[in-house]
Amino acid sequence: MDVKNLKDYLHWLYYQYLLITSIYVLEPWEQTLFNTVLFTMVAMVIYTSYVFVPIHVRLALKFFSGLCGGQQESTVALIS
Amino acid sequence: MARMADLPRNGSLTFQTSQDHSKSTTSKNGFHRSCQENGISNGVHHRSRVTEGFEQPPMYVAVFTYLGFGIVTLFGYLRDFMRAVGLEKCHVAQEREEQKDFVPLYQDFENFYTRNLYMRVRDNWNRPICSLPGPEFDLMERVTDDYNWTFRLTGKTIHGVINMGSYNYLGFAENNADFLKTVAETTMDYGLGVCSTRQEMGNMDIHQELEELVAMFLGTESAVSFGMGFATNSMNIPALVSKGCLILSDELNHTSLILGSRLSGATIRVFKHNNMQSLEKMLKEAVTNGQSRTHRPWKKILIVVEGVYSMEGSIVRLAEIVALKKKYKAYLYLDEAHSIGAVGPTGRGVTEHFGVDPSDVDVMMGTFTKSFGAAGGYIAGKKELVDYLRTYSHSAVYASAMSPPVARQIIRAMKCIMGQDGTTVGIERLRQLGENTRYFRRRLQEMGFIIYGSRDSPVVPLLVYMPGKVGAFSRAMLERKIGVVVVGFPATPITEARARFCVSSSHTREMLDKVLHALDELGDYLGIKFSRRRYIDELDS
Structure with a gap:
């Protein structure tokens, strides 16, 4: 029963996607084309973010820790 | 005019004018008496609140609507490209090879729109009907094998589809033999065709009878009838105004009014829909500055408005317009195509709805195609006006006179509304229409749909917005055996596609409930319940 509900829900979600993007009115091959293009773009965005975001985050962390951490160390050193 | 000095700046004029006119409502034509027969007195200011939203x-919603149009337009360009390079066969008219250096005929936006956007959802329009278009009708089933380029009839009939689209407000589109007895007799006596114009051999006693009755019904001095409603507007405005005159037209006026205005050669200025500040500003400007360049005063200033706007369901703010028209000495042309018979306690249209004296409206135009279930139109007003139009209007001089059975059907319907046929059928239908309208509108608002228009207008537009949802909505409604009218871009602004329901007195509560149930289901399934208003029950107040 749950599986059926979930299936219905997913169907509904896809239907909403068709309606909201208005590709509901397109012919099936056009819908496929649109979905392929959209899927490729989303996949590329996800892949690039997977590859590059960790590097950027690490660099950013390093930069900020360099700024803040360095200062803190020095202030600590001054106080002590 | 002293009372006009304290006009509030927000543009909503007070309704003081209606008070003193209500006393002097003409009883010359027995208008008073006929109303009293129906048990409702006329002239009492009916409802001053303008409840519109x-x-x-x-x-x-706006973002996704534009996005949707963008995507479909992109695919339209793709398909056009494919047609141009020969990857796909072009089914529609296109430039001929030998005319390729001529001015292009099929490359404007409208052609693009028809070819690439309208064609995809074309199955929702022009569905063939094969029965009386009453509250229910039968549809011929139709399928397409090539995505709406061509249709094929399967030979099957879809029976008992609820009709939510006809302008059959009072249910006079009917085939009850008892009701149509007089019409049948007229057909026996006069036949169907007239084959001549009113000025030649087409002027019959039945036309005279009809015109007298129309004048009596509306409470005007005189009236003239025409065989076609659209032509009543488009051919009579040119007879009334000409070059050197100014037409102030509401931005949502019907095409017939726009065409008539353009044909007249007068200068046309458009004011914002039902917006009194905009109208007053233009009137003021027109009176003070006169014609452009020469600055001569305008010969005539004609304000052109509709009673009930067919796409918005809004009712004109007549009392305010009459006040403005008097203040600036302009003329008023009121098109009551949708409001006559459908609005007002005894069906006399917007003048009765607002308690405005009909003689304050210079040109009262209306059609018989809607509430009266017939064909044609009329113009009513002062005798001089009507006599002038009889002589000079193209519609009167060149158009064939109204078919006698049609005239008889109008007389029958009008007498029924006035209660002159000795029954209470007419007044019951009016009451039923008002009840149905308010019920339908209230339930839709409760469900959370965005609907436009006045509480009393039987035209109920339900906003769908997104192009994909318009097609899906109409198809899903037909699956549930409900016929609806959906309206898209050329007739509405691009972001405001809508479904338009026309409530009829012949709809039973069961039919409306079935429609409302289907709408409730579909509203959730398609996601078109956009309203963020908490509905407050106004009917109790």
Whole structure:
């Protein structure tokens, strides 16, 4: 029963996607084309973010820790 | 005119004018008496509150609507490209090879729109009907094998589809033999065709009878009838105004009014829909500055408005317009195509709805195609006006006179509304229409749809917005055996596609409930319940 509900829900979600993007009115091959293009773009965005975001985050962390951490160390050193 | 000095700045004029006119409502034509027969007195100011709303949808709706149009337009360009390079066969008219250096005929936006956007959802329009278009009708089933380029009839009939689209407000589109007895007799006596114009051999006693009755019904001095409603507007405005005159036209006026205005050669200025500040500003400007360049005063200033706007369901703010027209000495042309018979306690249209004296409206135009279930139109007003139009209007001089059975059907319907046929059928239908309208509108608002228009207008537009949802909505409604009218871009602004329901007195409560149930289901399934208003029950107040 749950599986059926979930299936219905997913169907509904896809239907909403068709309606909201208005590709509901397109012919099936056009819908496929649109979905392929959209899927490729989303996949590329996800892949690039997977590859590059960790590097950027690490660099950013390093930069900020360099700024803040360095200062803190020095202030600590001054106080002590 | 002293009372006009204290006009509030927000543009909503007070309704003081209606008070003193209500006393002097003409009883010359027995208008008073006929109303009393129906048990409702006329002239009492009926409802001064203007309960209208144009609710804005959430922001994301506009974004997705534009996005949807963008995507479909992109694919339209793709398909056009494929047609141009020969990857796909072009089914529609296109430039001929030997005319390729001529001015292009099929490359404007409208052609693009028809070819690439309208064609995809074309199955929702022009569905063939094969029965009386009463509250229910039968549809011929139709399928397409090539995505709406061509249709094929399967030979099957879809029976008992609820009709939510006809302008059959009072249910006079009917085939009850008892009701149509007089019409049948007229057909026996006069036949169907007239084959001549009113000025030649087409002027019959039945036309005279009809015109007298129309004048009596409306409470005007005189009236003239025409064989076609659209032509009544488009051919009579040119007879009334000409070059050197100014037409102030509401931005949502019907095409017939726009065409008539353009044909007249007068200068046309458009004011914002039902917006009195905009109208007053233009009137003021027109009176003070006169014609452009020469600055001569305008010969005539004609304000052209409709009673009930067919796409918005809004009712004109007549009392305010009459006040403005008097203040600036302009003329008023009121098109009551949708409001005559459908609005007002005894069906006399917007003048009765607002308690305005009909003689304050210079040109009262209306059609018989809607509430009266017939064909044609009329113009009513002062005797001089009507006599002038009889002589000079193209519609009177060149158009064939109204078919006698049609005239008889109008007389029958009008007498029924006035209660002159000795029954209470007419007044019951009016009451039923009002009840149905308010019920339908209230339930839709409760369900959370955005609907436009006045509480009393039987035209109920339900906003769908997104192009994909328009097609899906109409198809899903037909699956549930409900016929609806959906309206898209050329007739409405691009972001405001809608479904338009026309409530009829012949709809039973069961039919309306079935429609409302289907709408409730579909509203959730398609996601078209956009309203963010908490509905407050006004009917109790």
